[in-house]
Amino acid sequence: xxxxxxxxxxxxxxxxxxxxxxxxxxxxxxxxxxxxxxxxxxxxxxxxxxxxxxxxxxxxxxxxxxxxxxxxxxxxxxxxxxxxxxxxxxxxxxxxxxxxxxxxxxxxxxxxxxxxxxxxxxxxxxxxxxxxxxxxxxxxxxxxxxxxxxxxxxxxxxxxxxxxxxxxxxxxxxxxxxxxxxxxxxxxxxxxxxxxxxxxxxxxxxxxxxxxxxxxxxxxxxxxxxxxxxxxxxxxxxxxxxxxxxxxxxxxxxxxxxxxxxxxxxxxxxxx
Amino acid sequence: xxxxxxxxxxxxxxxxxxxxxxxxxxxxxxxxxxxxxxxxxxxxxxxxxxxxxxxxxxxxxxxxxxxxxxxxxxxxxxxxxxxxxxxxxxxxxxxxxxxxxxxxxxxxxxxxxxxxxxxxxxxxxxxxxxxxxxxxxxxxxxxxxxxxxxxxxxxxxxxxxxxxxxxxxxxxxxxxxxxxxxxxxxxxxxxxxxxxxxxxxxxxxxxxxxxxxxxxxxxxxxxxxxxxxxxxxxxxxxxxxxxxxxxxxxxxxxxxxxxxxxxxxxxxxxx
Numbered sequence: 001x002x003x004x005x006x007x008x009x010x011x012x013x014x015x016x017x018x019x020x021x022x023x024x025x026x027x028x029x030x031x032x033x034x035x036x037x038x039x040x041x042x043x044x045x046x047x048x049x050x051x052x053x054x055x056x057x058x059x060x061x062x063x064x065x066x067x068x069x070x071x072x073x074x075x076x077x078x079x080x081x082x083x084x085x086x087x088x089x090x091x092x093x094x095x096x097x098x099x100x101x102x103x104x105x106x107x108x109x110x111x112x113x114x115x116x117x118x119x120x121x122x123x124x125x126x127x128x129x130x131x132x133x134x135x136x137x138x139x140x141x142x143x144x145x146x147x148x149x150x151x152x153x154x155x156x157x158x159x160x161x162x163x164x165x166x167x168x169x170x171x172x173x174x175x176x177x178x179x180x181x182x183x184x185x186x187x188x189x190x191x192x193x194x195x196x197x198x199x200x201x202x203x204x205x206x207x208x209x210x211x212x213x214x215x216x217x218x219x220x221x222x223x224x225x226x227x228x229x230x231x232x233x234x235x236x237x238x239x240x241x242x243x244x245x246x247x248x249x250x251x252x253x254x255x256x257x258x259x260x261x262x263x264x265x266x267x268x269x270x271x272x
Numbered sequence: 273x274x275x276x277x278x279x280x281x282x283x284x285x286x287x288x289x290x291x292x293x294x295x296x297x298x299x300x301x302x303x304x305x306x307x308x309x310x311x312x313x314x315x316x317x318x319x320x321x322x323x324x325x326x327x328x329x330x331x332x333x334x335x336x337x338x339x340x341x342x343x344x345x346x347x348x349x350x351x352x353x354x355x356x357x358x359x360x361x362x363x364x365x366x367x368x369x370x371x372x373x374x375x376x377x378x379x380x381x382x383x384x385x386x387x388x389x390x391x392x393x394x395x396x397x398x399x400x401x402x403x404x405x406x407x408x409x410x411x412x413x414x415x416x417x418x419x420x421x422x423x424x425x426x427x428x429x430x431x432x433x434x435x436x437x438x439x440x441x442x443x444x445x446x447x448x449x450x451x452x453x454x455x456x457x458x459x460x461x462x463x464x465x466x467x468x469x470x471x472x473x474x475x476x477x478x479x480x481x482x483x484x485x486x487x488x489x490x491x492x493x494x495x496x497x498x499x500x501x502x503x504x505x506x507x508x509x510x511x512x513x514x515x516x517x518x519x520x521x522x523x524x525x526x527x528x529x530x531x532x533x534x535x536x537x538x539x540x541x542x543x
Contacts, residue, residue, distance in 0.1 A: 015538045028444040028533050062538075068373050072535040090375065098373045104366025107286065109293040114286075121282050122374035124275070150293070166370070 004079075005174050005207030006044035006067065011076035013037040013062050013231075032074055036062045038231040039076065044174075049201055049208040051218040054228035055261055060211035063228075064176045067209065068098040081173045094123075097172035099163050101179035101211075103156035112138075112154065112162050113147035116169065123170045130169070137165045140195060142188070156183045164192065168200065175200065177210040181217060193220050215251045225251070229259050279376050283384030284391070291388070302399060309403040309410075312339045327468060332497045336411060339404050340493050341465040343397040347424065348459070348485065350393040351431035352452040355439040358385035368541055378531055379524060382439060390428060401496075411497060419495035419502055426512040427488045431455075433519025440523065440530035446543060459485035487511040 016030035037059045044050045052060040065071040067078055069089040078085040081095035106115045113134060120130045138144050141161045146154055154162070160183040167175060180196075181189035197220070200206045212218050218225055219239050227235040227242075235242060235258055239251050248254035255261070316335030328337050359382065362368035371381055404410030438451040459465065462476050463485035469477055480486045487508035494500035494508075502509070534540040 025445065028530075028537055028539070030537075032536065065538075070369055070372060070535065070540060071538055072532065074536075090377070093373055093375060096373065098370075100369060102366060105370040106365075107290060107367060108365065109290045110286070114289060118282065118286050119370065119374060122279065122371070122376045124375050163370075 003045070004043040005046045005048070005081060006042075006209060007077075007079040008040055008042050008063075008067075009077045009079075011037055011040045011063070011066065011078055012074045013059075013066060013071065014074045035231050037066075037073075040228075040231075040233045041076075042226055042233060042236055044207050044209055046173075046207055047201060047205040048223045049196075049210070049221050051222035051225045052209065052211040052228060053213075053215075053218060053225055053255060055259070057230070058228040059231040060228055061178055064098075064178050064209065064211060067092075067174075068096060068176055069093055094170075095173040097167035097170070097175045097206075099167040099175075099177045099180055101160075101177070101182055103159040103163070103183055105163060106151040106159060108152035109150055111146075111148055111150055112143065112158075115151060115162070116147075116166055119166050120169045125170055133169060134165075137168060140199075141165055141192070157185060157188060160184060161188065161192070171204060171206075173206060175206050175208045175210075177208065179212055180210060181212075181214065189214075189217070193217060197221060215255075219251055227255060227258055234258060276380055279380050280384035280387055283381065284387040287385065287388035291392075301396060305396060305399040306403050306407075308342070309339065309400055309408060312342060313404070313408040327471065332411065333409070335404070335408060336497055337493065338466050339400065339410060340496055341489060343400045344427075344489055344492050345456070345459075345465055346397060346400075347393055347427060348431055348488075349452070349456065350389050351428055352435045352438060352449065352455060354386040354389040355382050355432070355435040356442050356449050356452075357389070358382055359439050359442055363541055363543060366541070372540075379436075379527060382436065382527075386432070386435075394424070414499045415496045416499040416501060419500055419505060420492070422502060423488065423491045423495050423505065423509065423512075426509055426516065427492070429516035429520065430484050430488065430512045433516060433523040436523035436527050437519070440527040443527070443530040443534050443540075446539075455483075455485065459483055462486070464489045484512060484515045 012035070014032035014035045016027055016032050017034055019027045019030070040059070040063065042050070052063065054060055062071065066073050067080055067085055069085055069092055072086060080092045083091040083095070085092050107118070110118070116134050117127075117130050120134070121127070125133070134147070135144070138147050141164065143158065143161055143165060146158050146162060151159060151162070164180060167177070181192055184192060196208065201208060201221075208221070210221070222239060224236060224238050225242060226233055237245070242254045243249070243251060246254040246257045248257060313335050316333060316338060320334050324334055325332070328334065359368070362371060372378060376384075401410060401412060405412035434451040434455060438449045441448065441450060458479065462469065462472060462480040463483050464480065469480040469486060472480060491505040491508040491512070494505050
């Protein structure tokens with residue numbers, strides 16, 4: 001068993017080229033020739049928070065989805081909480097909390113509470129545990145009112161908070177978050193970051209790998225930043241070391257110098 | 273095994289809860305079943321004749337014969353459609369990926385989500401037959417309900433394999449349910465839904481005898497209309513179980529392969 005919470009070794013992922021018309025029928029059998037990840041290696045230590053930073057198409061979401069067992073790598077390995085993401089995917093999922101950054105993913109006719117109970121039970125949490133866990137997390141995320149309302153009546157920010165609660169329900173050892181505060185207002189986002197830092201990372205010792213375009217969020221949460229460009233890992237260091245290395249006053253400037261992309265690229269990624 | 277059953281029950285409870293948030297469909301379905309039963313009754317009255325009765329295997333009224341064929345097709349439809357429907361709905365509502373990162377595997381999710389439609393279809397069939405018995409003289413008293421139940425389960429097992437094959441197709445190609453169109457299309461002619469296969473030309477009779485629907489309908493009519501015992505329907509029942517024994521494991525393998533393939537191509541949640 002590895003000492004790391006996540007160990008990624010020479011990970012490559014390619015997709016078959018998109019096809020249209022009658023050729024779309026051949027796509028499921030086509031060879032994967034469009035690379036999305038090109039030999040990524042990195043480790044996340046227990047209790048550590050690592051941010052994935054890069055423009056759209058850099059490979060952040062692909063990497064998170066491989067770790068979440070939703071994609072198979074083309075080559076290389078990914079080990080989460082000591083389990084191989086391909087051969088031991090069920091064990092990986094037992095120790096994993098995943099938030100896809102979307103405000104979809106709930107049964108709209110069920111209430112927030114019913115949804116959380118359903119997903120909690122699918123993670124084999126007992127009904128009595130959920131009876132105390134859900135209200136506690138809901139209170140922390142100011143979701144108490146949402147528990148009794150059908151999801152279709154909730155705002156996208158509220159649904160996103162509900163999704164974050166779902167990812168935390170089973171107290172996972174490893175948390176994967178894809179743009180966790182994308183739909184949250186500034187206050188809710190700041191509150192969530194504080195909660196992640198104080199409760200999830202510091203108190204529970206959960207490891208966090210997250211993708212974000214919000215540099216203040218990365219500076220606040222991340223112990224290290226992994227910068228991806230066109231599927232390659234081009235830098236992995238602490239925010240301070242990255243700034244020092246490139247003589248930059250801010251992480252934004254360091255990113256800009258390293259990738260050749262302006263800060264606008266990230267803002268555009270964030271808004272897209 | 274107990275855990276799998278418990279997981280399946282969770283999906284059933286979820287679907288029941290979602291259905292309870294809609295108020296009117298139950299009443300509408302009761303009315304629809306009444307009109308459906310009435311339709312078959314009056315068509316049967318129109319075409320019924322001593323010659324027709326003689327041509328029917330159980331010698332029953334054409335109304336009873338056609339109503340059984342019709343409600344049985346409802347069941348066949350549920351077996352062929354419910355897996356696809358589950359997958360499509362999960363994909364379209366964005367719940368597929370959150371479900372897939374839980375401890376429950378996709379096959380369990382599909383089977384669990386099929387429980388509710390099967391129960392609802394069974395109830396709908398009961399309502400159809402109930403209206404038929406109460407208002408139009410359907411011979412409910414002659415049924416052997418134990419045999420009916422066994423035939424229903426065997427039918428579900430046999431045709432669920434086709435439904436799972438269809439889901440594998442849907443995973444890969446995103447649209448279409450070839451099993452449904454092929455089986456319903458072929459079976460509506462060469463399956464004995466509304467007329468006995470004995471009136472078909474010889475080559476279509478061969479097709480009918482290769483079709484599991486024919487055996488399922490024969491067994492169902494014998495159980496419902498003649499009160500046949502299990503031993504009396506042993507032959508069609510064995511054929512159905514043979515279909516199930518072949519189709520269920522092969523369809524699960526096909527589904528597992530398709531799921532793996534979508535994780536390679538990255539098209540798992542694509543529409």
